[in-house]
Each structure stands twice: as structure tokens, then as C-alpha cells.
Amino acid sequence: MSDIDLAPLQAELSRFDLQGRSGLLPALQAAQRLYGWLPQEAAAEVAKALGVPLADVHGVIEFYSLFYSEPVGKRIVRVCTDAACGLKGGEQILSGLCARHGIQPNQTTPDLSTTIESSPCLGLCDLAPATLTVDDGRWTIGDNELRPRSMVYGLSSLLTSNCGKGRAATLAEYGAYPALRRALELTPEAVIAEVKAAGLVGRGGAAFPTAVKWEGAAKAESFPKYIVCNADESEPGTFKDRVLLLDDPHRVIEGMCIAAHAIGATRGYIYLRGEYPYILPVLENALSEARAAGYLGKKFDIEIRLGAGAYICGEETALFESIEGKRGYPRIKPPFPTTNGLFDQPTVINNVETLCNVPLIFEKGAAGYRQIGTEKSPGPKLFCVSGDVAKPGVYEVPFGTTLRELLTMANGSPVDWLSGSAVNQSTEQPDSRITEKLENGLQAILFGGAAGAFATPAHLDVKLTFEDLRAAGLPLGSGVVMVFDQSRDLRQTLARLGKFFAHESCGKCYPCQLGTQRQMEILQRLANGEWQMGDSERLQDVGWTMTDASLCGLGQTAASAVLSALKLGLVKL
Amino acid sequence: MPQLIIDDKEISADDGATILEAARQADIDIPTICWHPATSSNGLCRMCVVEVEGMRLLQPGCLVKAADGMRVQTKSERVIRARKTILEMLASSVDLSDFPEILALMDEYGASSARFPLAERREVEVKDDNPMFIRDYAKCVLCWRCVQVCAEDAQFTFAINFSGRGFETQIGTFFDRALPATSCVFCGQCVGVCPSGALKPKREFLLEQGVTPEQIAAMKTGLKSKVKSQRSSI
Ligand SMILES: Cc1cc2nc3c(=O)[nH]c(=O)nc-3n(C[C@H](O)[C@H](O)[C@H](O)COP(=O)(O)O)c2cc1C
Ligand code: SF4
Ligand code: SF4
Ligand code: FES
Ligand code: FES
Numbered sequence: 010m011s012d013i014d015l016a017p018l019q020a021e022l023s024r025f026d027l028q029g030r031s032g033l034l035p036a037l038q039a040a041q042r043l044y045g046w047l048p049q050e051a052a053a054e055v056a057k058a059l060g061v062p063l064a065d066v067h068g069v070i071e072f073y074s075l076f077y078s079e080p081v082g083k084r085i086v087r088v089c090t091d092a093a094c095g096l097k098g099g100e101q102i103l104s105g106l107c108a109r110h111g112i113q114p115n116q117t118t119p120d121l122s123t124t125i126e127s128s129p130c131l132g133l134c135d136l137a138p139a140t141l142t143v144d145d146g147r148w149t150i151g152d153n154e155l156r157p158r159s160m161v162y163g164l165s166s167l168l169t170s171n172c173g174k175g176r177a178a179t180l181a182e183y184g185a186y187p188a189l190r191r192a193l194e195l196t197p198e199a200v201i202a203e204v205k206a207a208g209l210v211g212r213g214g215a216a217f218p219t220a221v222k223w224e225g226a227a228k229a230e231s232f233p234k235y236i237v238c239n240a241d242e243s244e245p246g247t248f249k250d251r252v253l254l255l256d257d258p259h260r261v262i263e264g265m266c267i268a269a270h271a272i273g274a275t276r277g278y279i280y281l282r283g284e285y286p287y288i289l290p291v292l293e294n295a296l297s298e299a300r301a302a303g304y305l306g307k308k309f310d311i312e313i314r315l316g317a318g319a320y321i322c323g324e325e326t327a328l329f330e331s332i333e334g335k336r337g338y339p340r341i342k343p344p345f346p347t348t349n350g351l352f353d354q355p356t357v358i359n360n361v362e363t364l365c366n367v368p369l370i371f372e373k374g375a376a377g378y379r380q381i382g383t384e385k386s387p388g389p390k391l392f393c394v395s396g397d398v399a400k401p402g403v404y405e406v407p408f409g410t411t412l413r414e415l416l417t418m419a420n421g422s423p424v425d426w427l428s429g430s431a432v433n434q435s436t437e438q439p440d441s442r443i444t445e446k447l448e449n450g451l452q453a454i455l456f457g458g459a460a461g462a463f464a465t466p467a468h469l470d471v472k473l474t475f476e477d478l479r480a481a482g483l484p485l486g487s488g489v490v491m492v493f494d495q496s497r498d499l500r501q502t503l504a505r506l507g508k509f510f511a512h513e514s515c516g517k518c519y520p521c522q523l524g525t526q527r528q529m530e531i532l533q534r535l536a537n538g539e540w541q542m543g544d545s546e547r548l549q550d551v552g553w554t555m556t557d558a559s560l561c562g563l564g565q566t567a568a569s570a571v572l573s574a575l576k577l578g579l580v581k582l
Numbered sequence: 583m584p585q586l587i588i589d590d591k592e593i594s595a596d597d598g599a600t601i602l603e604a605a606r607q608a609d610i611d612i613p614t615i616c617w618h619p620a621t622s623s624n625g626l627c628r629m630c631v632v633e634v635e636g637m638r639l640l641q642p643g644c645l646v647k648a649a650d651g652m653r654v655q656t657k658s659e660r661v662i663r664a665r666k667t668i669l670e671m672l673a674s675s676v677d678l679s680d681f682p683e684i685l686a687l688m689d690e691y692g693a694s695s696a697r698f699p700l701a702e703r704r705e706v707e708v709k710d711d712n713p714m715f716i717r718d719y720a721k722c723v724l725c726w727r728c729v730q731v732c733a734e735d736a737q738f739t740f741a742i743n744f745s746g747r748g749f750e751t752q753i754g755t756f757f758d759r760a761l762p763a764t765s766c767v768f769c770g771q772c773v774g775v776c777p778s779g780a781l782k783p784k785r786e787f788l789l790e791q792g793v794t795p796e797q798i799a800a801m802k803t804g805l806k807s808k809v810k811s812q813r814s815s816i
Contacts, residue, residue, distance in 0.1 A: 049756075049757045052756075052757070053756075062733075062740030062743075062765070063740075063756035063764070063765070064740055064741055064742055064743035064754075064755055064756050064764065064765075065740060065743050066756070067743060067745065067754065067755070067756045067757055068743035068744045068745065068754075071744065071745040071746055071747065071754070072744070072747050078757065319747075336744065336747075341624070341625050341645055511748060511749060512748065513748070514747070514748035514749065515747055515748065516724070516746070516747050516748040516749065516750070516751035517624070517626060518625065518626050518627070518628055519615075519626060519627050519628055519629075519668050519671070519672065519724075520628050520664070520667075520668060520671075522724070522748060522749055522751065523668070523671035523672060523674075523675055523749065524667075524671060525748065525749065526675070526701075526702065526748070526749035527671055527674070527698055527701060530698075530700065530701060530702065534700075541699055541700070547697070547698065550663060550666075550667045550670075551667060551671070553660075553663060553664075553667075554663065554664045554667040554668060554671075556639075557631075557639055557640045557660055557663075557664055558628040558631045558639075558640045558664040558668070559628070560625055560626075560628070560642075565639065
């Protein structure tokens, strides 16, 4: 019944069959590269080679947005219609493209030449409006860039010294892993003590002390142990890890090597989001350079795993499930990754930026590192500034810089832009502030991403530190600072956030599986002016139920930005 | 034996008992949907959530172990709001007409099935592809029990899994094949654990449709041979 030649796939599969189920995503990706999509026969062949039940293989294909169980176009155009790109006409670009091809979003032309998709954030918010085109395995960003531009600014360049040059730093340019050499002179305990003394706190969103994690995994008595680098970066508005990985891949690899020494790990994984295919060759090349130089491949080696389109796989336990070849469902915690992580073994999982701070600590020493930033938030921090600013990009600043200082840099001309903003207005009457006539003055800032919260001009003097932001009720999250001027209709932004969470909920637990859908419907009504009696209470009940009763961080924060916008009176109901 | 306080009642729980088990031993009712003694708990439905002093968020009673000195509220305002909203959202998505336990819970919590107007429902056609049972996923509450008993919790047959994700999640087979064309051995364990009426013996389904027992008996012989031929064509 099939006109599909399975021979090339069978040849490919021998590369994965030893991995068993853990080879499932790479094997499906290989099959999709061969056939353009995943025909039933190919999926069955993968199932047979890896010894995975057919129904499970289908379950995995169905979970990930970038796997196709039906034919798609040779060329797939993904148009971002998420929060930052929405401000720059993302939806209009999508409908224009679709009209030109005579199809609807997420459809394929009858000749199978082109598929056009409405995409969640592509991690290219600084280049908004963003599109990513994959044509026969080759990708382009925007009209025809092969690599996204990195725009790097700020007050320091400790993490970003090699970034923004338009190409990746080679090993020779990066240096002979001097921090690793210093760390290897120390015992694992002393390495962890140094990281603890430096006060490094995770940059992936949960703000967890890095040394505590490392200590937990170091003490665990089961082997092997794993180091996982979380490069899934899918939080709308976040693109700092993209810049770090693309421009200076050796920094994160050196950080992983030091972490491996600290906990006694023999194997590392970099889980790279599927929408960053252009980073893959850069990382692969850096890994070979590091192997050739002897930093990798002896006691410790690293494998790259490419995601397949699922925001939830940034959640650490869902990420493990994904590497293990399963649907990306978050696990119940406890047990925690430090004892029962990847393959149920002791695991340290850290964000890219966290790991990039590690070499810095060993270059400068803990005391030197602590000279940067504040007492409670030491070190440099990257912020992803996007939206209504003159210079969107990655900003490296020491912790303790104020939001006003950051935005002044991002705008280039502080006076004009902020003059209209009602800094002195009391927060008691937010509504009157919005309706004031301000020539494109500042209206609001989305802080920490879709899972974050809104700030207003009243927050401009907040210091960007973990402690000051917590006191102000603002999550640092992944460092997102998305700026909205007075001309923006935030109801549209809320509708985009609602759509994002409904699209990305894994569906495991009821509050989020059902709540993200109901929240999206209500926010869409709000944006369309079709508000129903009682929607305000519905939004609150759904929002608080997701926040309070969901299983994982996705559901627990899926209403965070919406509830903050309502509380601040940023949208009129 | 951990000593804890649930709703002002002092309780000594068995070692290793969950809050749910401890509460039930003391005749304190905590509602559940997905929990089942024969399947591993995954914390899906969150109907069992309770407030535990010192914890920022509500905790699933079916998973969290009772611990010494714990103070638990099973009927606080936050708990009620979450349970009622979950019930209302479920009723706006799924056909609960065959699930009397949930309908009773809705009465108890004053939950309205009309709370969410203009809500998209998970509507799908009844799958009637084998002589043993039908699959009416418009009634499915995604408790995962069928998938679990078909896999590691009992049968190790792996005939069914999930399709879609998020709100669009459904129980499904490999590329939606008919059950006889899968590894299904028709052990019936999934039907036995399904709480919602989504999986139903064919006979019961037919009787509900108004088919007489005699007509059913006549149909049986023909269907069996059909299954055989479908199987041999895989
Ligand atoms: C829905 C969700 C998505 C997440 N996505 C990411 C991500 O893309 N990158 C990341 O580093 N952490 C992400 N996290 C946080 C991780 O679970 C984890 O806390 C982090 O990788 C730990 O690294 P750190 O200690 O270095 O911050 C996410 C969490 C949730 C709940
Ligand atoms: S909160 Fe959402 S993403 Fe997390 S487990 Fe529940 S359904 Fe899945
Ligand atoms: S079909 Fe029944 S047992 Fe299976 S998930 Fe749905 S409600 Fe649960
Ligand atoms: S790339 Fe469009 S919002 Fe991030
Ligand atoms: S019974 Fe506890 S989550 Fe369903």
C-alpha cells in the first residue's frame, strides 16, 4: 500500500537503535528530514527499530508541534504572532502571506510547495516581526538572513564579550578554557564552595541557588550522573540564550565541564529548542573543537538534543521526559532532579545563562565576581528588551541597575521618550493615567515574559535585583522587558498571551488543560469587544484556580500577566 | 505514625499514608476524579486539592504524604473556589451525563454547567469499531486510567495512548487505527476502570440505543469473523 521507500530510513535508524526509546525524538527528526513529514510506515519503522510501542510513537508525534503526521509543504514559513511581534504587525504579515498563497494559516498549498503557520514566539523578538522559513532542510530568518543578527548593549560585557560580532567565537578566540583549568585544580567540594561563595542564582526563571543544586547532586550516591543545559528558551520575549549560544558557544560548554567536575557527571545534554535549528551546527562545531582540544570526550562528553516545538519542555522534568523519548509531561515533584532526574539518575539542570556565569566565577574568583551587582544579587544579568524601544536587544548590566536606566539605554533618547510618562502619578488611579494624552509615552512593561507580570511607569525606579523586584511584585523570570507605549491596546496583548498558553499547555492537569482554553476564549472576547456579563468573575476564577491548583509552573503562571494587568487597571473591562 | 490536624481534627495517620488516605480514615471527605486504587496517581484532576499550612499553593491530597505536625484545611475558601471552578470548566468541555459521581459533586459545590457560555466543547463521534466495547470520547475526562492499565499498570499491551495536547488531548491509537488493527487484546481492563461512560461494553451501548437482546445475539456471530479478517490484514 505504500509508495514510501523505507531503505534510507533503515540506514539512518542504525544510528539511533542503541539508544532505545531515548532515541525516539532524534529518530523521528531524521525520518522527517527524509520524507518531509512522518508517514505511518516511517513511524512504524522507527517504532520497530527502537522497540517503542506504536501507540506511544504516535502519542509523541502528536505532542510536538514540529512533527507532522500529514504531508506539509516543502517550504514551511512560521510567522510569529506572539506578544512582541504582534506589536510590529505579525498578524498582518501572516494574513498577507496566506492571501498571496490562497490558504488559511496552518494550511498547505494544494501543490505541497508551501505551508504557512502562525507561530508562538520564535525567540527573535529583537528582530520583530519575526519569521523563520525552513525550505528542504535549509532555514532563513526574515527575508533571507541565514543567522539572526545579535544586538548586544549594556553597561558591561562580561558574559557577552564575544557576542554581537556576526559570527561564533572559535576556540582560539575564546581561549583554552582557563576557568576549567582552575576548577580542575580544586576538589569538587571546593568548586561548589566557590560557586556558593559567589552567590550564583539560576537565571532560568525559578531563581534557585546554583550551588545548592550542585551540592544535592554531588552528594547523591547513584551513578551515572548528568549535567543538562536547558537551552529550550521558549518564554515569549526571551532571546538571550540564543545570542549566547550562537555567538559564544564555548562559554556554556566550559560551564558544563566545570559543573560535571563538581558533581562527578560523565555525560551532559544540551536541550536546544527546535526553533533554533541554526544554532545546531554552531554548537556541534564547538563541541568538536572542545573534543579535539581534549576538554571533552575523556571523562565527560556532551550530546545535543533538539526539541520539537513544545514550550513545556523547558520545564525541567518535562525536558527529561522529552530526552527519554516521551511526551513532554512534567513529573510530580518530589522527587527532585538532584536525586531522580534524567533517566531517574542524579541530575543538575541549569539555564544557559547560569552556566555562562560559571567560567566568570572561576576567572575572577568568588570575591571578584561579587564586586559586580549587589550584595544579595551578585553578578551581571542579561535582559531581553523588546517592543516599543529604539534599540531592542540583549542588555548586559550589573544587578542593581534601575529599570529607568535600562530603558533609557534602550530608547537612546531618554528625555523625549519618557517625558510623557506619568512617573509621579499615584498607582491608586491607574485608569486616569492611561487615558491621559501622552505622545507615545510609556504605558506598561511586561516583565519576566508571558509567565510574568506587568509594570507601569510608577515602577521605573525599581532596582533590577531579585530582592527589589520581589518586593515590587515583579518576577525577574527569564529577563524579559517588553515595552508598550501609550498607543498600544493591551487587550490585544492579553489575547495573544491567552493564545500562547492554550497552545502550550501540555494538558496533563485539569486546571491548566481546561483553564488555558477558557482563559483564551474570554480574552479573545475582551479583545473583540464581545464581553459577556460575568466574564470578569470568570477570568478571576479561572486565573486563580490555575495559579493555585495546577501541577506545574506553566499553569501556575498562565494567568499571572492577565491578573496583574487587571489589578493595575491596564485594561478596562 | 505521623500526627496531623485536618480541619481541626487531630489524626494519627498510617506511615506513608497520603493526606487523602489519612482524611478518609478519619471520615473527612476529599473529592477525587482521577484517583483509583489500581492505577498509579498522576495528580491530574486536582479535585483533591487542600490547603496545607506553610505551603504557598494548594496541594493534591492524593499525592502529598501526611506528615507530623501538618495542618490541613480541606474546605477553605481557596479550596472551594478551585474545586468549583474545575467542575464548571469540566462541565463546559465534556459530556458528563454518564458520570453521576461528578454530577453529585456539582450539586454539592453549587457548580453550574452553564457557567462558561460560548465555550468550545470536546465533541467527537462515537468510535464503534469492535464487537466488545465502544469509545465515546466526548464523555472522556482524561483520567488516564485506560492508558495506564493498558500499559505498565496492568496489561503491558500498549494499544492506546494520547493524541493532541492541551485542551485538544484525546485518547487514541496509532494513527487512529481501529482497535482490532492495534495490539489490543480486548482484555476489557480499560472498560473496567473508565469512570465516565466513555468506554462502554457494546451490549450496554446497544441496549441504551434501543436495540433488543435478541438482535444483539444475532449480530454477534457476524462481528467475530469481521474482527478476524481485520486482524489478519495488519
Ligand atoms: C513552563 C516552563 C518553561 C520553562 N522554560 C525554561 C527554559 O526555556 N529555559 C530555562 O532555562 N528554564 C526554563 N524553565 C525553568 C526550568 O524548569 C528550570 O527551573 C531551570 O532550567 C533551572 O535552571 P537554573 O537553575 O539555572 O535557572 C521553565 C519552567 C517552566 C515551568
Ligand atoms: S500546569 Fe499545564 S503544563 Fe503543567 S502539567 Fe498542568 S496542564 Fe501540563
Ligand atoms: S476513556 Fe475513560 S478511562 Fe480513559 S481517560 Fe477517558 S475517562 Fe478515563
Ligand atoms: S519572536 Fe515574536 S514574540 Fe518573540
Ligand atoms: S484525585 Fe488527586 S489529582 Fe485527581
